[in-house]
Amino acid sequence: MSYYYTGNDLLSETFTADRALAWNDDFAMDASGGVTIIGEQRYFAWQDSSHRLLTPVKVPDEDLKRLDKKANAYHKIQRAFTLMHLEAADPVGKLRP
Numbered sequence: 780m781s782y783y784y785t786g787n788d789l790l791s792e793t794f795t796a797d798r799a800l801a802w803n804d805d806f807a808m809d810a811s812g813g814v815t816i817i818g819e820q821r822y823f824a825w826q827d828s829s830h831r832l833l834t835p836v837k838v839p840d841e842d843l844k845r846l847d848k849k850a851n852a853y854h855k856i857q858r859a860f861t862l863m864h865l866e867a868a869d870p871v872g873k874l875r876p
Contacts, residue, residue, distance in 0.1 A: 807850030811842035
């Protein structure tokens with residue numbers, strides 16, 4: 780059986796920065812920095828190796844561009860998944876305006 784990881788094992792004592800990924804509806808961040816998902820496109824880089832403070836950058840590097848692509852793809856998949864479940868719960872549209 781395959782195990783697909785989407786981040787760090789939160790119970791592990793070892794933190795692997797290249798697997799770190801966090802997002803919500805508006806923002807995503809990983810070891811390379813952060814990006815906005817919705818609204819004005821903005822990029823942020825970690826100020827130092829402590830990964831505690833993000834600072835805005837005008838020109839994203841390749842890692843931030845990759846994060847942007849990953850975050851936007853995840854956002855689209857999440858939205859499609861939610862819509863699929865809503866349609867399954869209301870197949871004839873009685874609950875929709």
